[in-house]
Amino acid sequence: MIIIQKKTGLAEHNTLRIGGPARYYVEVRTKNELLEALSWAKNKNIRVFVLGGGSNTFFGDQGFPGLVIKNKIRGIRIMEENADYVWLEADGGEWWMTLVDYCLSNKYYGLENLAAIPGSVGAAPIQNIGAYGVELKDVLANLTAINIRTLKEKKFNLTDCRFKYRDSIFKNKLKDKYFIYSIVVRLSKKPKFNLTYPDLATKFSSHNPAEIAIRDVAKKIIEIRNSKLPVPAVLPNAGSFFKNVELSKIEFTEFIKKFPEAKYNLVSGKYQVPTAWLIDQCGFKGQRINLVGVYEKQPLVLVNYGGAKARELMALAKKISSAVKRKFGLELEMEVNFIK
Secondary structure, eight states: OOOOEEEEESGGGSTTOOOOEEEEEEEEOSHHHHHHHHHHHHHHTOOEEEESSOSSEEEOTTOEEEEEEEEOOOOEEEEEEOSSEEEEEEETTSBHHHHHHHHHHHTOBSSGGGTTOOSBTTTTTTTTOEETTEEGGGTEEEEEEEETTTOOEEEEETTTTTOBTTBOGGGTTTTTTEEEEEEEEEEESSOOOOOOSHHHHHHHTTSOGGGOOHHHHHHHHHHHHHHHSOOTTTSOEEEEOBOOEEEOHHHHHHHHHHOTTOOOEEETTEEEEOHHHHHHHTTOTTOEETTEEEOSSOTTEEEEOSSOOHHHHHHHHHHHHHHHHHHHOOOOOBOSEEEO
16 A cells, blocks of 8 residues: 655755655555556646656756655566576666676676666666766666556567667657666676776776676776765765767867867767866866855766755756857757756
8 A cells, every 4th residue: 555645855855955845755665556656646647757766866946746656666686597698687666786786796797887876777777877888778688667657568678778878768759658667687697897998997907807806897986986976975966967968970070170179989989078078178167156066076067065956056057058058069968857
C-alpha cells in the first residue's frame, strides 16, 4: 500500500538542493507499488515525474504540480553468463555506485571508468552517462521500461535507445513517457580496460597490462573526479551543468580559424570543444553571484552556496551562455534537467 504525501519539499531530494515542493510525492519499492502510483496519477489526470538520485535534476521555485515518484526499487542479479561475458540486470532504483562496486568485487570489466558517478541506475540511460572514455552505450544490452500512461511494459534494445553524446530517446522523443524499471549490461569476465583518457594513460603507461587490477583503475578514476568536482554534500551541485559543444567538420574548420588556441577533442566523428574552456575564457571560473557561483576548479560546475533559488541559478546559466555566444558564436546546451 503506497502512501501519497502532499507538499513535500524537493530541495532535499536533489544534489543542487534547489526547488519548491511537489504537490504529491511517493516512494515505491516494488513493481506493484509503482503500478499503484501510476494508476493513482492516471485517475487524477496529473503529471508524473520519476526521480532517481536527483544528481542531474533540480526543480523550479514553485515546485512540481503533479506526482513525483521516487524510485527505490533495488536489486542486482546475473541473467546469463559464459566463459567470456556476464549479463547483469540492475533495478532502476539501485544506486549507480552500488552496481559499480558489485562489478569491482566480482571482477566484471566495463563499468570501472564510470565509478563515483552519482545517481541511480534508472537515470543512467536517459542521458547515456559517460566519463573518461566510456559511455553506458558501450555496455548496455537492453532495458525494461513501463509506460507511465498505459502501464504497459516494453523492452528497449541498444538501438532502440538512440544513444548519442549525453542523449537518448528518453531525453527527447520519449521524455517523461517511461519509467525505466531495469537495465541489463554485458560485461567482460576477462581484463579489458579503456585507458585512453590522458591521466589514465599516464598513470598506467609503465604497467604490464596483465598486472593492472580493476580496483586500481576505479581508484584512479575516483581520484581524478575528486580533484575536479566538489562533493555535493559539502557544496551542492549537479556535476557538469552544460554539455560540451559538438561541431561538424565544416563548423569546426570555421571555428578554429577564428580561435586557433581553442582546445578540442575528436569523438565519434564530431569535434567537441570543452565547454569548461569556453566558460573559463569568458572569465567565469570561480565567480560568485550572491548564493550561486561557478566552481573554482571546474567551470562546468555551477554551485549553490546555500539557500539559492532556481531563478538565481538559471540567471547565472543564462549569463554564461550569453557570454559564450557573444565571444565564440557557440550555443551552450544544459546537461542538467530543470523541472518546473
